[in-house]
Amino acid sequence: MLEIEAGTIFENFKAIKEATGCVPYSGIAINKKNKHILLVSKVEDNIYHDHQEGPILFYRGAGQVGDQTVTRGSNKTLYNALKKINKYHVYLAIKDKNYIFKGEVILSKNYSDVLYERKPDKNGDERQVVIFPLEIKDNNYEMEFKLFNETLHNLNIDNVFLEEDKVHTNLPASGSYSSSNKVINRIAFEKQREQAKRIGDLSEQLVEKHEKAFLESIGRIDLAEQVKIIENDGEGFDVLSFMSNGDKKFIEVKGTTLGKFTPFFISENELQKAEVLENYRLYRVYHLSSKPKFTSYTLREFYEIFNMEPASYICKVRTKEDYENHQDS
Numbered sequence: 001m002l003e004i005e006a007g008t009i010f011e012n013f014k015a016i017k018e019a020t021g022c023v024p025y026s027g028i029a030i031n032k033k034n035k036h037i038l039l040v041s042k043v044e045d046n047i048y049h050d051h052q053e054g055p056i057l058f059y060r061g062a063g064q065v066g067d068q069t070v071t072r073g074s075n076k077t078l079y080n081a082l083k084k085i086n087k088y089h090v091y092l093a094i095k096d097k098n099y100i101f102k103g104e105v106i107l108s109k110n111y112s113d114v115l116y117e118r119k120p121d122k123n124g125d126e127r128q129v130v131i132f133p134l135e136i137k138d139n140n141y142e143m144e145f146k147l148f149n150e151t152l153h154n155l156n157i158d159n160v161f162l163e164e165d166k167v168h169t170n171l172p173a174s175g176s177y178s179s180s181n182k183v184i185n186r187i188a189f190e191k192q193r194e195q196a197k198r199i200g201d202l203s204e205q206l207v208e209k210h211e212k213a214f215l216e217s218i219g220r221i222d223l224a225e226q227v228k229i230i231e232n233d234g235e236g237f238d239v240l241s242f243m244s245n246g247d248k249k250f251i252e253v254k255g256t257t258l259g260k261f262t263p264f265f266i267s268e269n270e271l272q273k274a275e276v277l278e279n280y281r282l283y284r285v286y287h288l289s290s291k292p293k294f295t296s297y298t299l300r301e302f303y304e305i306f307n308m309e310p311a312s313y314i315c316k317v318r319t320k321e322d323y324e325n326h327q328d329s
Contacts, residue, residue: 001089002036006103006136016099020091024099028062028074030088037081037090039105039134041244049119052218052244053296056108057092058115061130064122068130070114075130079114082107082132092134094244096219108133203255203285204229204238206292211241211251218244236273243279250277255285260295262286265311274299 002020010016013024022029022038029038039059041050050059061068061075070079081088092102107114115131208229215224223242230238239251252274254264264284274280282297297305 001104002091004091004101004103006101008101010093010099010101012098016093016101019101020093024093024095027060028078030074030077035086035088037078037088039078039090039092040095040099041092042095049245051247052214055135056110057105057134057244059092059132059134061114061132065125065127066121067128069128070130078132082134090134092136094218098219100219102136102218104137105134106137108135199255199257199288200253203288204253206255206285206288207239207251207253207283207294208241210294211239211249215242215244220244220246234269236270237277237280239283247279249279249281252280252282253285254282255288257289258286260284260286260293266308274302 004019008019010019016038017023020029020036020038021031021034022036024038024040027040027042029040031037041057041059050057052058061070061078062073063075068075070076077086077088078090080086081090090105092105094100094102111133115133117129117131118126119129121127208227211227212224215221215227220242223246227239227241230240236252237250238253241249241251243249250273252266252270254266256262256264274282280299282299282302283294284297285292285294287293
């Protein structure tokens, strides 16, 4: 096994070759003598279009022309290593200006096998592409949550009262219409609205900081500097971030101080934008006031996992005549 600390930076091709014994001419560099495979993922846009989703790197197989398969060549060697059919160890490096060594990788625990998709090859002809869903060995999910939680220090969350279940409305009983009850209603409503805004703002700040930290961790400081919170609610998303290949990622943030199964609201505008925005993600932030965690959903996953129920309606007069006839009756 390679004794190289994760995060080690190699300045050039020669340096990483000497350290790993692998010759990274291609994305899958194999050292048959030492049973090492070094995967090199380029952060710039290229024909393979590797991309990162939280702790999972979706790594495209080798081969620029024609269908890719796991039954021959370097894809087969990599596949057999990940499925523990052979004795190779698989390592990952991110190529930007330098090579950033990320550590040993395994087939993601979320997937039982590789994935396939249809994409154009180097000549523009549609072909089958093999996708290896990878994650860093040794509990990478906890590493990601640690990265996420480390951003708390600058948010002063501990100094803010954020317990949603302790916001008492003390609303009057149905049918009571006194002026004092109207005041109580208004105060309770304003308190709830203020509380919801504080939770939303802090959740967005947390996601913004996490996205910046993640992009910096893979060497994309240029992209990290462009991550920002969107102030205009009409845009239909809350945080603009980026995929590892530079494509924009549009994040809608839903935060709560309670658990991950707590229901949340989503607007018609947010749903409409989700349908048309490429690389849309919904981040569900939960346990905000204790040990925040988050789950990321693609649009497809969102529709598969959540039920949507109408919570309010907009009411409009059907016709002017109907309104006037009612006034006359």
